Amino acid sequence: MSEHHEIAGPAQGEPLPEHRVGACIRVPLDSAPSARWSRALSAHLATALTGHPAVGHLRLNHLVQGSEIVLEGVETAEADALGPALRDAVAAANGSCGSEPGASGPPNMNQQEADRLAKAVSAATAR
Numbered sequence: 001m002s003e004h005h006e007i008a009g010p011a012q013g014e015p016l017p018e019h020r021v022g023a024c025i026r027v028p029l030d031s032a033p034s035a036r037w038s039r040a041l042s043a044h045l046a047t048a049l050t051g052h053p054a055v056g057h058l059r060l061n062h063l064v065q066g067s068e069i070v071l072e073g074v075e076t077a078e079a080d081a082l083g084p085a086l087r088d089a090v091a092a093a094n095g096s097c098g099s100e101p102g103a104s105g106p107p108n109m110n111q112q113e114a115d116r117l118a119k120a121v122s123a124a125t126a127r
Contacts, residue, residue, distance in 0.1 A: 003037050003097040006030045007090060008067075013074075022058070022073040027086065029067045033093075038064035040096045045089035049082075 007027055014024040033041070042063045049058070059072040074082060 002094075003034060004094045005033050005037065005090065007069075007087070016072065020073065022075040025071040025074045025082075027069040027071070029064075029069060032067040033064055034097075037093050037097050040093040041069070041089055044092040044096070045085060048085040048089055049078075 006029070008030045009028045011025050011027045014026070016022060016024055042060050045063065046060055058074060058078065063069060063071070069086065071082070071086075
């Protein structure tokens with residue numbers, strides 16, 4: 001069964017401690033996603049925000065907490081751009097979590113190439 005989640009309501013903001021920058025924004029999801037879906041969301045959101053100004057204080061680790069997306073360090077300059085990026089990242093995470101566990105589309109390389117890379121890493125760690 002494929003995994004699919006939707007944003008379930010409006011975002012809620014919370015101030016952060018005085019030594020931190022920005023706000024904590026909590027976005028409710030329809031249910032708690034799997035770790036796999038959460039990793040996919042984080043990866044897609046990080047990619048979407050790469051190169052955007054004012055994302056330097058945004059924390060994406062532990063992005064999904066229970067049935068919420070938790071964005072810490074959201075600043076005024078990025079708030080408007082964050083909504084569409086988050087919406088697109090949710091859609092991309094839904095699309096990348098296919099019906100089989102671990103399935104995310106065709107592989108990006110053949111097994112022999114992956115084995116060659118693993119061998120190179122292993123050789124380098126043995127030095």
